[in-house]
Amino acid sequence: MKNLLIAFVFLMCLSTQAQEINWMSMNEALEAQKKEPKKIFMDVYTNWCGPCKLLDKKTFHNKDVVQFVNEHYYAVKFNAEGTEEVRYNDFTYTNPNYNPNRKGRNSQHFLANALKITGYPSMVFFDENANLIAPVVGYKTAEQLEIYLKMIQNDDYKKLTSAGAWQKYEKSFVGTFTN
Template sequence: MKNLLFIFGFLLSCYAPAQEIKWMSMNDALEAQKKEPKKIFMDVYTDWCGPCKLLDKKTFHNKDVVSYVNKNYYAVKFNAEGTEEIKYNDFTYTNPNYNPNRKGRNSQHFFANALKITGYPSMVFFDEKGNLIAPVVGYKTPQQLEIYLKMIHNNDYKKLTSTDAWQKYERSFVSTFEN
């Protein structure tokens, strides 16, 4: 009987769905903050961006990243060339120049422009009240993203007021995320 239970448990674990980040819209995250304040972690991507797809496949499916983001942040997936309406700081951001017939690059959403997004992918952090903290541009491995996730969640970024302070923090940081 014990062997049968072991085999059943093993088979169940093999076929259990992979853990995923619980993505939501920015509007939903801002609404959720009113009920339970939590920082926002936003993935800013485009459909044509190769590094964005790699980030999604490699980093955002890493079990440590998934677990940490789901526990500590509201996770937002935002297409920087999409058509979503975003209500932020008493303004509604849209993408009026979006061309649905265009292949490849399209016009940048006004919200991405307001966040001063200059490259893709970008990960943007907001505090518990929805205020912008900082964008992080470029593909990051789980271990490279970990320092930002933890530094911002723990409010350590508030103490890093110089390049020297950041470099010291970065040198002393010990990663615990696995590949």
């Protein structure tokens, strides 16, 4: 009986542990795509951004988001003011104006600039060939993010070409994620 109780407690601890998205760098995701094509989901953040921290703490730890992203995407964590060198589309993107002594905001990484990131947080989607699909700007709850994750994963975005198509799609979308 004692062993059964210990096993039960152990299993309960495992099931309540925080689930994590399998984050990687953009370079790692691009390499992984060569072996197994999969879309890329990129979290573009900065160290000083409050909504970025909330997105990380709340949305990116939601069990539905974690499971869906890990199953269908290569997940990339990208600091838009960081110093990582990223080789993308035959160009090496850097942040040559980064100042390590600066407090708060810093210079924007050239990749963030090339992706036309205008606010933080931004979530950027790429297809299986690393072609840019679209950025989604701003904090999103798990329920708000679900429509984008599923629309991109299912290639439904390719059908949204007429005026009003997004509104119609959004109105008919039935989500299953919970906050």
